[in-house]
Amino acid sequence: MPFNVPTLRQLIETGKLDIEASLDQVLPKFGIELALNSAVSGSLRDVYDYQSWIVRQIIPTSESEDQTIIDTARTEGVIQKLATAATGPVTLIGDVPVPLDTQLIHSDGRLYTVVLSNAPIDGEVLVTVEANEPGADGNIDDGEALTLVSTVPGIQPNGTTGEISGGADLEPVNEVLERLLFRKRNPPMGGAVHDYVGWCREVAGVTRAWAYDRYQGGSTVGYAFVFDGREDIIPNSSDIATMDAYIYRHSDPATGADVGRPAGVEPININLQLLTTDLGIGLTPDSSELRKSVQTSLDSYFKTLSPGQTLLLSAVRTAIGGTEGVTDYTLDLNADVPAAANQLHDLGVITWAIA
Structure with a gap:
């Protein structure tokens, strides 16, 4: 049977009735007794709030404190993934090795440091660089340009990247919780x-x-x-x-x-391929806030799908119509969308229209 935590107003009223019963008289509207009762009731409510907080920490859930989730996960063998720096190859033109710790810069200002330099071969020097700042922003696609921050004699200033990858942000706490629950189950x-x-x-x-x-x-x-x-x-x-x-x-x-x-x-x-589905949606009522809520609901549904799983029209409709505030909508999707075994559904562009 659930225990209902009394409100502050209920605690004050209960305390007032207890005092009147003990004194066998009705308390005056303004008096020291009522003032003391309000103070004690407020302190008692704080105790209830603290106990409620403890309950939310005993078994980690989305309502638990971040540190509680991280600490509990650690005891269960699930360690929060720290931010990592991207690394990868860069090809420079020249006939001398590039000194270690040489700095290169991207056109958007991202800095990279040479951590390994190979001997020149046929006028090219292959080096390995590491992003100065850890995080996903350090990843660079194949074929982009990096420029030497300082001149290196015998090396041309511009280089071409390979796949600079492996950069990742600090793991969000909600993902730590997901991994914790997966490990326990x-x-x-x-x-x-x-x-x-x-x-x-x-x-x-x-x-x-x-x-x-x-x-x-x-x-x-x-x-x-x-x-x-x-x-x-x-x-x-x-x-x-x-x-x-x-x-x-x-x-x-x-x-x-x-x-x-x-x-x-x-x-x-499994060589995954994205199967992108664009949607045309009209909302009633229509607002930017409601559009963001609907897109969040659709994103959440798409992320529940596994490779090869069918995109269900009924689930898309539920994600839209079940969003709080939506009273009516139109949708241009008319049937389920099947996927091959190596295809993963991805939400494409949403074209918003007036319902």
């Missing part, structure tokens, strides 16, 4: 299918992951993962190589013990 089993999902989500920047038993026959496990914090959520070749090595063998973030795929099992990365 799916305890580590030394190579069970759900372990591959847990391993993928331990890698910095990975927000969603899936795994499938017997993906290409016996003793195979298919796995896929995405980076929702990036503009392009599909992993690149560097991400896939990093994940493959991590699944093969890595140190457990909590214990430091070596863990990974068991012998005799072949993990197979």
Whole structure:
């Protein structure tokens, strides 16, 4: 049976009745007794509030304090992923090695430091750079330009990047909570299918992951993962190589013990492709705030879908019509949208119209 925490007004009224019963008289409208009763009732309400706060910390939920979630997750072996700096190759034109700690800059002001320099080959020098600031903003697509901050004799100032990746922001607390709940519901089993999902989500920047038993026959496990914090959520070749090595063998973030795929099992990365669906929606009433709420609801639904899962028209309608404040709407989607086994649904452009 639930316990209803009394309001301050109820506590004051109850205290007043108790005092009158004890004194066997009606208290005057203004007096020391009522003043003391209000003060004690306020303190008692603070105690109730503190007890309610404790209840929300005992079992971590979305209502718990961030630090409670982080600390509890740590005791369960789920460590919050720290921000990481992006790294990758840059090709410079020249005939001498580039000194370590040389600075390069992107046109938007992002700085990178040379951490490894190879010997010149055919007039080109391949160096490895690391972003000065950790975070997803340090990732750069293949083929962009970086410029030397200071002149290096024998090296031309402009270089061309390869895939500079691996940068990730500090893991949000809500994702720590998701991983904690997943681990409690799916305890580590030394190579069970759900372990591959847990391993993928331990890698910095990975927000969603899936795994499938017997993906290409016996003793195979298919796995896929995405980076929702990036503009392009599909992993690149560097991400896939990093994940493959991590699944093969890595140190457990909590214990430091070596863990990974068991012998005799072949993990197979699923070459994910996005299946983008554009929507035309008209809302009644129509406002910018309501549009943002509807888009948030649709984003939340799309992120529940797994590769190969069908986009349900009824679920899209529910996401729109179930948004608080929407009384009516129009939608140009008329049927479910199926997906191939390696396709993941992605919300495209929403064209807003007057319903």
